[in-house]
Amino acid sequence: KQEVTQIPAALSVPEGENLVLNCSFTDSAIYNLQWFRQDPGKGLTSLLLIQSSQREQTSGRLNASLDKSSGRSTLYIAASQPGDSATYLCAVDGAGAGSYQLTFGKGTKLSVIP
Amino acid sequence: GAGVSQSPRYKVAKRGQDVALRCDPISGHVSLFWYQQALGQGPEFLTYFQNEAQLDKSGLPSDRFFAERPEGSVSTLKIQRTQQEDSAVYLCASSTRTANTEAFFGQGTRLTVV
Numbered sequence: 143k144q145e146v147t148q149i150p151a152a153l154s155v156p157e158g159e160n161l162v163l164n165c166s167f168t169d170s171a172i173y174n175l176q177w178f179r180q181d182p183g184k185g186l187t188s189l190l191l192i193q194s195s196q197r198e199q200t201s202g203r204l205n206a207s208l209d210k211s212s213g214r215s216t217l218y219i220a221a222s223q224p225g226d227s228a229t230y231l232c233a234v235d236g237a238g239a240g241s242y243q244l245t246f247g248k249g250t251k252l253s254v255i256p
Numbered sequence: 257g258a259g260v261s262q263s264p265r266y267k268v269a270k271r272g273q274d275v276a277l278r279c280d281p282i283s284g285h286v287s288l289f290w291y292q293q294a295l296g297q298g299p300e301f302l303t304y305f306q307n308e309a310q311l312d313k314s315g316l317p318s319d320r321f322f323a324e325r326p327e328g329s330v331s332t333l334k335i336q337r338t339q340q341e342d343s344a345v346y347l348c349a350s351s352t353r354t355a356n357t358e359a360f361f362g363q364g365t366r367l368t369v370v
Binding site for chain 1: 260262287289291296297298299300301304312315347349351357358359360361362363364366
């Protein structure tokens, strides 16, 4: 059974700092890894999708890397802003035939202090 | 519509009451997923539809949970005889059929059983 772990569980940084969020997964047989943002009381907003054949994706100040063989991904946030405060979730989908469900970590709660 | 729409946004049910949660996916999206998110946890998979076919219901926690998507678009998650442990946010997501595509989530329905 796939398990996803995110470290740290919570992180507090001053505005302007660069930061790294970590995600690991136990079964490397995945199609995609997806990073999401969740604001309190809200749904999930997709940030980046990395296909299993890719090593990284970039969107603005966000960069996500994937090392499929070692079961690891990182989300790098440059020049953090208070508006980046949210919970960040990592998820991988199953490689089993016919099922594309996502398995999520518990998330990293980020607080960016002005 | 432009995104995944869920209703109601909030639902308070008395223990033992039946509830129905609605999901309207992105137009043309073949795949539809339901997830349950307990407080402080990542979302957990409940069930998966491809068009009107329910291909995977392995995550449904009990036979009190039932989901349908009769015409391959709107889906309803029904919970019978609600219990306090059913209190959670129920998230719906949709995606295109292929494996290497993003999942798009709705805002969720927060169910509180009292």
